[in-house]
Amino acid sequence: MAVAPTAFVAPPRARPRDSGIDLVRALCVVVVVVLHALMVGVSIGPAGPVFENAAEGTAWVVPLTWVAQIMPVFFVIGGFAGATAYRRARERGGSGLDFVAARVHRLLLPAVLSIGAVGVGLAALAAAGVAGDIVQIAGFRYSQPLWFLGVFLLCQALLPLLHRAHERAPARSILALVAAAVAVDAVRDLSGLDMLGFLNLAFVWLALQQLGFFIADGHIDALPSRTRAAVAGAAVGLLALAVVAGVFSPDMLENLNPPTTALLLLGLAQTMVLSLLRRRLRALSARPRVAAFTRFVTARTMTIYLWHMPVLLAMAGVSALGAIRFGMPLPAPSSMLWWLTRPLWIAAALGLVAAVAVALAGCERRRIPASTPSTTRGAMAVLLGLGAVVLQLVAGTTVLTAVLAVALLGGALRLARTARSRQLGAGPLTAAVEVDVP
Known part of the structure; x- marks a missing residue:
């Protein structure tokens, strides 16, 4: 009996990346490094080195x-990139659990190295006789930016679920998140319980991620240019009125901890401007030098984010040591001499962070084999990763908390690998679960 030949089904063609979006994301990462570099204040007091936030009270x-x-537009871009990658994975036979396991791997593997190295560094400082309060400050400063790792992991872990909600009811899904964020702010203000505001670590950033889905769908770009410009202007105007009325702090960094709905207005304005500039951004991103910059940062996003603070802390420590041993003058923060030296300081910071990223970003690009994942193992991996980050944020980074965090992160990565290696093993599906960088 003749057997009919099996039809060959070509895999879906990979869609090209949006180079303009990648450029904006890379610029956002650089802005974070520069802003944190400006916040590093080092001086010498009667009792020794003084490390302070140079921007505080200025x-x-x-x-x-x-x-x-x-940060608002960064989460919007994260929603755009995540939705695009998730759709691509589904077209190639992948699942939401594949997506989540890959995200856990991509986000947490660089964190193991960073937190572990900082723990070793803090132990070395203590062994060298550095004052305990300085070691404590160093650990605290390092841990502060780790909020992003935990929140982004949570948002990306929920992305498949929220994306399906977006496909069913796009307007209702985002409005529900916005309404929850507004309710948290209202209850927080009425009750005076600031701790309630930390619920918006979920609602504000999830709403902004959900906004990114509308860019991925093309809905926002389909709006007339005048409409997008009007929405951006209205969002900024409403934010300004709320600030004048005392609803929000005029300092957008203060609206970050805990996050307030001011960030939703700012993110909406940023999203509309991004949409208006997308064509120009694509043209700009095609230039060879700009493209090289974008590729460099895109391949190392999490490594740069996780290592820029250790680099800045090391620079501050070396500056203090030079001032003590060699009489090197340290200008007072926000003084004229301080501002004159900031270009050199920022250039040194960017150069050192880039060098570290070149040396260490290999782990960020490592792949794990794809397979049919386990829901329980995937959820446990996310929870362990979140637990490691929360530990650093609540207790600060110390030698002990670093050891515990590395153990939790190692467990999360092991669960993610196991979840993706049970049945299919490495094979054609590997490409399906590769995701864009955060």
């Missing part, structure tokens, strides 16, 4: 934050 930081607060 007049220049408030207007700067209206431009440099890029």
Whole structure:
């Protein structure tokens, strides 16, 4: 009996990346490094080195934050990239659990190395006789930016679920998240319980991620240019009125901890401007030098984010040591001499962070084999990763908390690998679960 030949089904063609979006994301990462570099203040007091936030209590930081607060648009881009990658995975036979396991791997593997190295560094400082309060400050400063790792992991872990909700009811799904964020702010203000505001670590950032789905669908770009410009202007105007009325702090960094709905207005304005500029951004991103910059940062996003603070802390420590041993003058933060030295300081920070990223980003690009994942193992991996980050944020980074965090992160990565290696093993599906960088 003749057997009919099996039809060959070509795999879906990979869609090209949006180079303009990648460029904006890369610029956001650089802005974070520059802003944190400006916040590093080092001086020598009667009792020894003094490490402080150079921006705290200054007049220049408030207007700067209206431009440099890029976290809202970063989460919008994360939603765009995540939705695009998730759809691509589904077209090739992957699942939401594949997506989540890959995200856990991509986000947490660089964190193991960073947190572990900082723990070793803190132990070395203590062994060298550095004052305990300085070691504690160093660990605290390192742990502060780790909020992003935990929140982004949570948002990406929920992305498949929320994306399906977006496909069923796009308007209702995002409005529900916005309404929850507004309710949290209202209850927080009425009750005076600031701790309630931390619920918006979920609602605010999930709403902004959901906004990114509308860019991925093309819905926002389909709006007339005048409409997008009007929405951006209205969002900024409403935010300004709310600030004048005392609803929100004029410092957009203060609206970050805990996050407030001010970030939703700022993110909406940023999204509309991004949409208006997409064509120009694509043209700009095609230039060879710009493309090289974008590729460099895109391949190392999490490594740069996780290592820029250790680099800045090391620079601060070396500056203090030079001032003590060699009499090197340290200008007072926000003084004229301090501002004159900031270009050199920022250039040194960017150069050192880039060098570290080149040396260490290999782990960020490592792949794990794909397979049919386990829901329980995937959920446990996410929870262990979140637990490691929360531990650092609540207790600060110390030698002990670093060891515990590395153990939790190692467990999360092991669960993610196991979840993806049970049945199919490596094979054609591997390409299906590769995801864009955060």
